Amino acid sequence: KSRLASVEQAPPDPILGVSEAFKADTSDLKLNLGVGAYRTEELKPLVLNVVKKAERKMIEKDENKEYLPIEGLASFRKATVELLLGADNDAIKEGRIATVQSLSGTGSLRVGAEFIGKFLPGTTAYLSNPTWGNHRNIFADAGVEWKYYSYFDPETVGLDFEGMVKDIREAPEGSVIVLHGCAHNPTGVDPTKDQWKQMADLCIEKNHLPFFDVAYQGFASGSLDEDAYAPRYFASRGIEIMIAQSYSKNLGLYGERVGALNFVLSDKETATRVLSQLKRIARALYSNPPVHGARIVAEVVGNPDMFEEWKEEMQGMAGRIKTVRQELHDHLKEIHPERDWSFILRQIGMFSFTGLTPKQVENMTNKHHIYMTKDGRISLAGLSSAKAGYLAKAMDDSVR
Ligand code: PLP
Numbered sequence: 410k411s412r413l414a415s416v417e418q419a420p421p422d423p424i425l426g427v428s429e430a431f432k433a434d435t436s437d438l439k440l441n442l443g444v445g446a447y448r449t450e451e452l453k454p455l456v457l458n459v460v461k462k463a464e465r466k467m468i469e470k471d472e473n474k475e476y477l478p479i480e481g482l483a484s485f486r487k488a489t490v491e492l493l494l495g496a497d498n499d500a501i502k503e504g505r506i507a508t509v510q511s512l513s514g515t516g517s518l519r520v521g522a523e524f525i526g527k528f529l530p531g532t533t534a535y536l537s538n539p540t541w542g543n544h545r546n547i548f549a550d551a552g553v554e555w556k557y558y559s560y561f562d563p564e565t566v567g568l569d570f571e572g573m574v575k576d577i578r579e580a581p582e583g584s585v586i587v588l589h590g591c592a593h594n595p596t597g598v599d600p601t602k603d604q605w606k607q608m609a610d611l612c613i614e615k616n617h618l619p620f621f622d623v624a625y626q627g628f629a630s631g632s633l634d635e636d637a638y639a640p641r642y643f644a645s646r647g648i649e650i651m652i653a654q655s656y657s658k659n660l661g662l663y664g665e666r667v668g669a670l671n672f673v674l675s676d677k678e679t680a681t682r683v684l685s686q687l688k689r690i691a692r693a694l695y696s697n698p699p700v701h702g703a704r705i706v707a708e709v710v711g712n713p714d715m716f717e718e719w720k721e722e723m724q725g726m727a728g729r730i731k732t733v734r735q736e737l738h739d740h741l742k743e744i745h746p747e748r749d750w751s752f753i754l755r756q757i758g759m760f761s762f763t764g765l766t767p768k769q770v771e772n773m774t775n776k777h778h779i780y781m782t783k784d785g786r787i788s789l790a791g792l793s794s795a796k797a798g799y800l801a802k803a804m805d806d807s808v809r
Contacts, residue, residue, distance in 0.1 A: 423542045423782055431780040439778040440796055442787040445594065445759050446663060447726050450793045455726070457661050459719045463708035472704065477697045479688040481510020481669070485703035488710035489654055489669045493623065493637055500644055504677040507684035509691055510669050510698045513662075514624045514655030515543060517670035521620060521651050522551035523690045524683075525585055534585040534620070535577065537561075539784060541594045541622075544587060558586070561596050566752035566764060568598050574611060583616050590623035590652070591636040592758025595786035599629075599757055605639050609646050619643055620651040627659045629758045631727035633720070644673045656706055658759065659723055667702030726790075730759060733792045737761070740801030748808070759790045769807040777803035 421429070427443030440452075449455050480486065486508045490501060500506050511517040525532055525548075534548045538557035548555040558580070559572030577586055588608070593599055600608060612619050621640045627633040643650050655668040670687065674680045691697070709715045738753045753761050765773065765785035773779040779800060781787045792800060 423784075427780050427782060430774070434778055434780070436778040438799070440780065440791070440800065442779060442781045442789075442791045442800075445658065445788045445790060447658065447661060447730075447759075447790045448793070450729065450795070452791070452793055452796075455661055457719065457722045459709050459715050459722060460660060460662070460705055462715060462718075463705040466708060467701075467704055474700065477510070477700050477703070479692050479697050480508070480684065481698050482700065482703040482707060484707035484711060485510055485667075486669065488707050490671055492633060492710055493626070493652060493654055493671065494641055494644060494673070495634070495637070498641070498644065500673045505674050505680050507672040507674065507680045507687060508669055509684070509687045510667070510703055511653075511691065512695065512698060513657055513666040513668040514622065514653050515547065515668075516666065516695070516698075517653035517655070517668045518544070518547050518620075518622060519551060520670050520687060520690055520694065521653055522548045522553050523694070524687060525620075526552040527690070528686065529583075529585070529618070532583065532585055532618075533581065534587055535580050536587050537573075537589065537593065539595060540587070540589075541624075542782075544622075548587075553585075556580075560593075561598060561762075563764065566598075566762070567755070568600060568604070570600065570604055574607065577608070577611055577617065578615065580615065580617065583618065585620050585651075586612065586617045587620045587622060588639065590621045590626065590639050592625040592629035592760075594624070594758070595760055595782070595784055596762040597756025597758050597760050598762070600639075602638065602642075605642055609643050609648060612643070612648055613646065618649060618651065620653070622653050624653075624655040625658055625758055626654070627720070627723045628727055631724040633659075633723075640673075647675070649674050656702065660706065660709065660719070662702045662705065665702030665705070666699055667706055730789050733794055733797055734761065734789050736794055736797040737789070737792065737801055740798050741804060744801060745805045745808075759788055761787050761789055763787055763804065765804070765807060772807045773803055777806070779803050 431441040490508050511520050534553050534555045535558045536544050536555050537560035558576035559569045562569035626636045629636045640652050650673050652671045657663045672683050709719050738750050741750045763785045767783045770783050
């Protein structure tokens with residue numbers, strides 16, 4: 410008998426488990442709207458042209474495969490923080506930022522959670538209700554207690570701003586508040602600029618530490634600057650913030666695991682010490698980050714021609730998602746006009762939070778071969794114009 414016989418089966422991942430079920434389905438009708446990964450109109454994965462170009466350059470330069478420094482590739486670290494906060498940002502000029510390249514959004518969040526567990530013991534992290542399924546595990550596994558703050562109002566299919574303010578005001582002084590920088594996952598509902606301003610006031614009042622999760626910069630609106638509004642605004646107010654960045658979606662580098670964790674701090678000396686501790690954490694977790702994706706980002710962001718080309722390709726992706734969003738809405742309105750589907754158009758980013766119940770989601774999958782997460786979220790990035798009508802019919806069937 411194994412000494413590990415008492416180890417229980419872990420539950421399947423709520424998002425990646427959907428992909429596994431999708432793979433096992435043999436129907437021609439099947440459609441995977443579970444995972445948030447961009448697909449072309451032909452429903453194929455996309456490698457951006459600028460990425461291919463950057464990779465060809467790397468081959469030409471005959472780059473080696475030596476270890477990176479613990480904190481990552483210097484040119485990447487410079488590029489990533491400038492992309493996030495704007496190259497002329499005061500905090501950058503004043504050297505008040507600690508940046509480590511890490512393992513995409515997830516790894517950056519985890520290093521941040523480890524830091525909180527180690528240096529702010531007893532601090533609770535507040536997560537939006539609902540949130541991306543992995544946030545809870547990331548904080549819990551780092552030994553950081555988490556709680557929810559109100560976020561989504563199913564009645565209006567919009568933001569419950571009053572509830573959000575109330576919960577964040579009632580959180581103990583100095584709590585960590587995890588905020589989605591843009592394109593909230595799974596709801597697609599973001600605060601307005603005025604609401605961000607009130608949120609910043611509240612974080613100052615309560616001395617909270619906002620931790621932005623920026624997984625969709627450029628992917629929500631198509632503009633890198635527009636999508637970075639919230640963390641830039643908070644930084645401009647002199648609030649100390651943490652920011653996790655991911656290049657999975659906006660550069661399509663999913664499997665390369667490229668991202669960063671940034672701390673914007675009040676002074677340079679603190680930034681230097683924080684960086685030293687982030688390196689200490691990273692060294693024990695994974696030693697140093699992968700080099701390939703970091704070189705791609707540094708090349709694309711650092712080269713003006715390629716940067717422009719990237720922005721065009723990103724707008725292409727964001728535009729295609731907006732198109733299928735509109736088409737899904739129009740099909741639904743046509744076949745089921747008595748119901749209000751306008752929330753689909755109000756939502757931002759890769760996802761639509763449909764309001765389908767777990768039972769209705771079961772019907773979508775079992776009867777229509779449409780795979781999505783149980784919370785009723787669909788990834789519009791996995792939908793084509795050709796399949797929008799089919800999806801609308803299945804949704805209509807499921808809610809009737
Ligand atoms: N944060 C949010 C809100 C996400 O939706 C995702 C990806 O789906 C991530 C972080 C991290 O993804 P990755 O680790 O691939 O960068």
